[in-house]
Amino acid sequence: MSVTAAAGFEAAGVAAGIKPSGDPDLALVATAGRRPVAAAGVFTSNLCQAAPVQVSRRHLRDGRAVAVVLSSGNANAATGAPGRADALGMCERTASELGCATEDVLVCSTGLIGYRLPMPAVEAAIPTLVAGLRGGEEASAAAAEAMLTTDTVRKEAVAAAAVGDGIEATVGGVAKGAAMLAPSMATMLAVLTTDAAVESRALHAALERAVDVSFNQLSVDGCTSTNDTVLVLASGAAGNRPIGFGGPAFHSLGEALTSVCSSLAEQMAADAEGATKLARIVVRGARSVDDARRAARAVARSQLVQCSLYGGDPYWGRVLSELGASGARFDPEAVEIAYNGVVVCRDGVAADHDAEGLAGSMEGREIEVRCDLRAGGSEATVLTTDLTHAYIDENRRTS
């Protein structure tokens, strides 16, 4: 169970005919009572925001929502005013079936950019979708399935939070994403639910923090899509006193949201298009968190570093060069770089090491590249993958 694990939520997924393959492509997550609950969202920073992003932002202004409807196979991005009308139409049709206000339905889409949605097919499928809403494992799996594009597996996660008075609340989530690695087909979407009672502004703050240390630390090709969206709905069914800012319950809920987001992000990286390696780029000893992130992201998104990962080659010279080009401040002749715990560069120059032993460990699927800037006490970790022939093949043509 994932998005239906928290009390008070139901989910469903159907095939509406958006995907030529006939695979499921329309998902819904809704409160069991069809009543508005606290909700929050974090959206792409791209200036070109897809129609559903524009509509969901507006519908979230009051911090409340009843449901999220999601479509896959078509991003409804770069579709202008007609696209906005389509996104709003999805909300209207869903609201009418659910018996709630249009403004209480949020909408997400993912897939190809620049094409209009087949609205008659989508609208025809919505009554079936709403009629299919259920709690339980099958329902969350169906919703998770209907969100996918080039993903090969569903992404689901769940965690618990201590929300006061001895009450344990649940946080669950579903996501899709061959991640930032293929924003063309693969805008990243996630929907989280919790049965904790929480004020919507506190929920938003906790979500922002969770996204910041999970999805925002995942980089495959450095592309920020037009559709990225992470939403959370809090039903309050756990019966705790509503959580505001600060305090142990706020902290515990934040940890649970972070745990779910981090798990979903790792599942995305593991399912990355064409990837044969999952690499954790750790930068420590930075002068600030900002410097640490800047440096880790520069290494993670380097085509040359990614090619070396594909070859299992611990060529630290490229890593050092990317650190130097990142804008982070440090002394190049103090840097230490280690692959899988083996130090290959110390004080900015080559370090003697067991090359044969390291070559063996580089053959594994997971690789850790640890860079110590020795300039301060801050650190950051970014997940990335290798750059492979298969990635190119998946992305050279859309048709």
Add this chain to the structure above:
Amino acid sequence: MSVTAAAGFEAAGVAAGIKPSGDPDLALVATAGRRPVAAAGVFTSNLCQAAPVQVSRRHLRDGRAVAVVLSSGNANAATGAPGRADALGMCERTASELGCATEDVLVCSTGLIGYRLPMPAVEAAIPTLVAGLRGGEEASAAAAEAMLTTDTVRKEAVAAAAVGDGIEATVGGVAKGAAMLAPSMATMLAVLTTDAAVESRALHAALERAVDVSFNQLSVDGCTSTNDTVLVLASGAAGNRPIGFGGPAFHSLGEALTSVCSSLAEQMAADAEGATKLARIVVRGARSVDDARRAARAVARSQLVQCSLYGGDPYWGRVLSELGASGARFDPEAVEIAYNGVVVCRDGVAADHDAEGLAGSMEGREIEVRCDLRAGGSEATVLTTDLTHAYIDENRRTS
């Protein structure tokens, strides 16, 4: 003729044994009279600066130089104090053979990062290198050849400048670079010469401007290497009155420097590792030059755009998404995007076009992607290439 085209310069190239292949790997450009002349340089902005960059910067403080010695196959980067001693040693040995001051010799290296130079071999080859200094075409070709790493062809260019009193001066240059596309093997280096008489500060200003609109507008993998260097020496042999800031002679010299740098940059892009396409990303209608460049570079360095170029697929959705993520300011619903002159996106949405005709033109080697932001009057052009299987193969292992 290129680097020896301007009166007062000689060049040479030899195989010193740095490259395991035995190919030429040591080059020299020197003033014919072995006397210091006005000189200027532009260096990498990478915080991790290779030893030769550090030494050349210091030697250029007085704005004068006699010669530039260049080695290929080893970048002498991330080599610490011993590496700096090696770079200085190359200058010392060259100066002693030329009969000039060590501080008047500049040094450049390109190749693998993290390895010490084989100094005995380099020092043993320098007397032969200096003895081989000649004017004429063969000499400049020999120098151009000895600079190369993964390049498949020499890069040479020449242009003329009207420097006053009816005098025409010559600007010539040689360069190496599979460019920013493989900074591991391929730090980008260029040496220019001119027989114009010019004050060194004016020469520096003209060089900075020329680099800014040529090499700095070339992006293949967005990596800024540890060794990038562009140098110019001005012999004054043309006999014109020394050029200061401003005026038609300064302008004409600047144009000639720009022409040579632009030609060398285009030659680099055309010889890019593994590339099958050469793409010109033109952004116009931007609110500022800074916005135009930011937007053009974001499109040029996008792995997804580069994959589409490889597939000959005019998938403008990726281009629009990169424009939106670039930080440039514009209205997404005003943007026009054209491939090879065919408008595929108008007012931010799909535009009807002759898809079959466009598919045919996308099969050619050169592709123009023109983006009109319709937000102002500034524009910028960036050259890039496609991302191919061959690029990955060339970069997955260094050995």
